[in-house]
Amino acid sequence: MITDPFDTGPTGVFRTLCRIYPDDTVFRGADGFRSLWGPIFYRGRANGTARLLVIGQDPAQTEAFTRRILSGQAGRRVQGFVEKLGFTKSYLMVNAFLYGIYHQGMALPHLNDPGIQAYRDRWLRAALAPGRIEAVVTFGTPAFHAWQAFTQSPEGAGVDVFQQRALHPTADKEGGPITRQDLLDNWNVALGRLHAQIRDPDEQRPLVPYGDDFTRAELPEIPSRDLPMGLQPWMRSTDFWATLASPPGTERANISVEVP
């Protein structure tokens, strides 16, 4: 028998945010968004019990299948990050963008379009409302700017919670300006600052920084409790099983799921 816990879903205001959300007149194809996969709302505890708030960027094809954000390669890196802080379950992850992006240059300027920001801010306010969030970590520049926009808005006025920015989890693109070591150095700085702020993690752990590459243990599987019922272990513990089918560079990209 399989006896894994699964995510039983959002409750309260979080449930409402998953039922009433902006459509493709807000996240327009012409603006670089891939609304056809639908919105992917969160990963983690959308029920008011989260003590760590994670903000990412946008969902990709793996997440279109799992229907939870940060569950592909970037997600497993982030999972290792939050577990280093002792958070094994009491986190909530949301993205700066509700829908996937197929063209960053077109989409990123829309980060704070009124309809995009207003909806995102409702998530951030809902996350903070129970008063349990001890720290916020933003991964990537759009996530950081989303947080800034929130704190400068009427919704976020008076918010007093520690925020730490970190590089996007896959900022170390092949041939790009940021190396794996750059990424991990940046994450180590972020971890140190966060660790000093956190009072009540799920498990008290000494902070162990990254070395020069992710170890196997630093890429843990996505917890079954974060995904819908019935998703299988290979979907949580391997990467790249969902890929874009050709032509990938369009709003309507198809998805190919390869069972390992």
Next chain:
Amino acid sequence: MITDPFDTGPTGVFRTLCRIYPDDTVFRGADGFRSLWGPIFYRGRANGTARLLVIGQDPAQTEAFTRRILSGQAGRRVQGFVEKLGFTKSYLMVNAFLYGIYHQGMALPHLNDPGIQAYRDRWLRAALAPGRIEAVVTFGTPAFHAWQAFTQSPEGAGVDVFQQRALHPTADKEGGPITRQDLLDNWNVALGRLHAQIRDPDEQRPLVPYGDDFTRAELPEIPSRDLPMGLQPWMRSTDFWATLASPPGTERANISVEVP
């Protein structure tokens, strides 16, 4: 804004059945099952409010994406069937097999393997326990035999509820012995018998039988309230957007999702 309701998930004993379930030592690849997509548990009301119980056969690739049974071509035909009876939401659909089948000749003989039947019978018992089910409809021979096995088991002893069998929703295979008209004639008989038994549908409607083919209205979309949050209208209102990628004839079949 999109404001569609979604399935907020199983509750109570149904939730437990979605957390604790047989694995691939019960639904074995060598026996013709495709356990790698994971189990697909139900569609409809897994919360004790169902008044119509539908039993189908096994999930296919569309359902591996939507994570709800009977949401592809067969599912839309069944949806039209239950709506003819006035059921727009108060139904629960479960399958004879928790996992997909890739080889019927290998898998069907395992219908009543102890581990397969015991788990299925827990679902049937849970569905009947609130005492609200007015009728059971089985689609296809394995579903009918599953129901028979339940009523002949200690779990199902004393169950007194009207049951009607009907042909499998896609029994009219090209070149096969059953024509579209045969299927619809069979369904009209089943509908007539069920309609006479049902006291409390969601909507009282005169029974309108099928003609010589499914009309557009007889292939309604899968209600958004039956699917997880965020799934898009095209996933509910079109067929064949998920297909088996090659090689399809194996336990590990890949899935190709084509966005219309």
